[in-house]
Amino acid sequence: MDWLEAELKRALARKDPEPGFGARLSARSRGGRPGTFSRRWLAAAASVLVLAGSGAAYRHYEGVRAKDKVMLAVRLAGGKLNQVQNRVLGVAK
């Protein structure tokens, strides 16, 4: 091996990565790339909120419709009862 090859071996000797390589690798293996973990959870949380919000709004809308139907039925029944009452009172006189 001549001087150039010896210099090349020195120049290309193995170098350690920055300290904490293993820890960074472990973190990445658990949660994907740095930053991706939190973004993924934020997206999931936003989806859940939208779905929950949509569900609640739909249930509220259905409740209002049901209440309107009940009130209409009560008003119709009240009208009929009034008519019947008036007829009964008329016959009694």
Place this chain on the structure above:
Amino acid sequence: MMPVARAEQPVADFDGLVREHQAMVFSLAYHMLHDRALAEEVAQEVFLSLHRNLATLQSAAHVLFWLRQAAIRKAIDETRRRRRRPQVELEKVPEPAAGAAERDPMLGEVLRRLIAVLPGDARVVMVMRYQEDLDPSEIAELLEMPLATVKSHLHRSLAVLREKLARRGMGDR
């Protein structure tokens, strides 16, 4: 401390493999890319890939062979993807931007820079030869390249490096 894997021994646990091979994988990527941050990213991808494939590797020697191949392939992919280092003919590699003070203490850095701008195959062969201390037949097997091609890359790259260094007055020993 995890056991150190040797060629005849079975595959160690993943954490032990990371500790044992991180300098090798990181250095292969660094000498190919000449960028520490990028080299770390490549090295991490290599080890994540190793984690997924560990069950298929039968021995410590197999792991070492696999890691070298994976590191080189990912580094080459990264070079192509980012187009950070356009390929140039070896003879057209510019002289290092050396100042008057650039003497022997700078020789290592000059060599790393010259290696980093070699065409892809020549660069891989030189890194495998002088970082990993592999002989030409081992390099040929690892890179699935004809032995004559490996020898040609080595011979040609060394000749051009000598010439480049001589022009800078750094070649006489």
